[in-house]
Amino acid sequence: MLTFIVFSTVASSQNLKVIYRCSRSISFADQLESDKKRNPHAANFIDQMHKYAEQVDAYAIDFKLEQAGQVSNFEMIPDGNDGISTWNYETGSFSYSLVTKDDQCYKNLAASNLVLTRSRNKIEYCVKDHLFDFCWNIQTDSKKIIGYTAYKAIGTYQGREITAWFTPDIPISNGPLEYGGLPGLILELEIWDNPSVFKAIELEISKDNTPDITPAYCRAPKQYTINEMWIENDRIKNRNRKMAKSKK
Numbered sequence: 001m002l003t004f005i006v007f008s009t010v011a012s013s014q015n016l017k018v019i020y021r022c023s024r025s026i027s028f029a030d031q032l033e034s035d036k037k038r039n040p041h042a043a044n045f046i047d048q049m050h051k052y053a054e055q056v057d058a059y060a061i062d063f064k065l066e067q068a069g070q071v072s073n074f075e076m077i078p079d080g081n082d083g084i085s086t087w088n089y090e091t092g093s094f095s096y097s098l099v100t101k102d103d104q105c106y107k108n109l110a111a112s113n114l115v116l117t118r119s120r121n122k123i124e125y126c127v128k129d130h131l132f133d134f135c136w137n138i139q140t141d142s143k144k145i146i147g148y149t150a151y152k153a154i155g156t157y158q159g160r161e162i163t164a165w166f167t168p169d170i171p172i173s174n175g176p177l178e179y180g181g182l183p184g185l186i187l188e189l190e191i192w193d194n195p196s197v198f199k200a201i202e203l204e205i206s207k208d209n210t211p212d213i214t215p216a217y218c219r220a221p222k223q224y225t226i227n228e229m230w231i232e233n234d235r236i237k238n239r240n241r242k243m244a245k246s247k248k
Helices: 028-038 040-057 226-246
Strands: 015-024 060-068 071-076 086-088 093-095 104-108 113-120 123-130 137-145 148-157 160-167 185-191 196-206
Touching (some): 015 185, 028 040, 113 226, 123 226, 137 160, 148 185
Antiparallel strands (some): 015 060, 015 196, 060 071, 086 093, 137 148, 148 160
């Protein structure tokens, strides 16, 4: 277990901007084989997707995290093909997006709350909740990420393992999406939802150009807590699996 004595190198009057590149954490082919085991009724359809594995594995998209004082906003940087996953079997064309365009997370670290918008399984979620209390186990492993020494931390979220690499050189307890709670900024994060890894590729600390950070706009009529969102998401996925089996 590592113990960190953190000296603040980022004054509250300074602003932080991080660009994260999000890509797949497991190969698409491996995911398809796992999906086929869980959904044998859809094996023929799943097998057809293997020809797109190379294209899917190469896909990546950038996000930005901006923080001013104790508030921050995390959102995707549009690339013109956001939120689209389409196979056209007549032309053989394929468009793939790792994440949806509505993933956005506003945090107020001082008040310990967040506003998260997300679209999953054709459902738009508006989450207003306290910051999630992650239980991290900090390891001795370290590596360099964009010039900073980052340490490995393993935690659990919704019953599944997540891995983060954080740097105490930037003593801000923040990171991509709803993740945080470490004694330093998360520079790399591997999650199980849409199995992805976020890795910092640019970082800027300055006193100029203070970003206008406001809560994410929630279009969904219903508000959820974080746990309620995941419960509803699992319910929709299980319902879809049952419907697919009944149509076999």
